[in-house]
Amino acid sequence: MDFPAIVTAIFGAFVVFGGVMGYVKAKSKASLIAGGITGGLLLLSAFLMARGITAGAILGIVVSLLLIGQFGPSLAKKFKVMPNLLVVILGLITLGTLVFSFFR
Template identity: 40%
Template sequence: MNLSIIFAFAYGILAVVGGIIGYIQAKSRVSLLSGSISGFLLILAAYFQLQGQTWGSILAVLVTSVLVVFFAFRLAKTRKFMPAGLMTILGMLALAVMVNQIVTN
């Protein structure tokens, strides 16, 4: 198992947990729905990468890229580190690992 799979899975779990926390704290159904969908897609991408499907890597990069852009805009708007800053930093790290894996293969 390579780092790209681990990062896709971990960022997916983090997105799901973040959506659940957003729902619990702010009663935000949008957080729950978007966190669940994006997290599920990342976990699915990690699974397909494990199965040797190259499009799993592409899906992980696309979903992570969208999340990084979203959270970067959210951080610029709210200026609050949690959760936008943390998700932006972790997303950029995950994206760097994922893209590096694609380029080296």
Template identity: 40%
Template sequence: MNLGIIAAFAYGILAIVGGIIGYVQATSIVSLLSGSISGLLLLLAAFFQLQGQTWGSTLAVLVTAALVVFFAFRLAKTRKFMPAGLMTILGVLALAVMVNQMMAFR
């Protein structure tokens, strides 16, 4: 298991937990659905990477990049660090690790 897989797994869990917290605090069904879907996609990407499927890393990078863009726009709009700032920073870190691992294996 490499760091890219761990990053995809961790960011996926964080997305799911964040969606649940958004639902509990603000009764936001959109947060619950988007957090669950993106988190599950990241968990699936990590699982497929473990199975040796190279497209799993591409899926993880695409989902993470989409989340980073979304949360960066949300941060610019709301100017609130939680949750947008935290998810943007952690997403950029996870994305850097994932891309680094992808380049190392080429």
């Protein structure tokens, strides 16, 4: 498996875990659903990239941008390490890795 797929899979697993933790700690069904969907899409993206399908990288870029767009403004308003800062940092790392590999 290549590096971009591994980075995307790690980010996807973190997002799924974050959604579950949001549900456990705050009983937030929205966190569970959103984390499950976006994390699942990132894991699907990693799977597709591992199979050599270019659509996987595009899907990973789109989902990473959506997560950065969701958590970035929250981070700017109120600095919270979990989940805002961690999602933004991992999203930027994933996005950079995917864009670099996509145009390579």
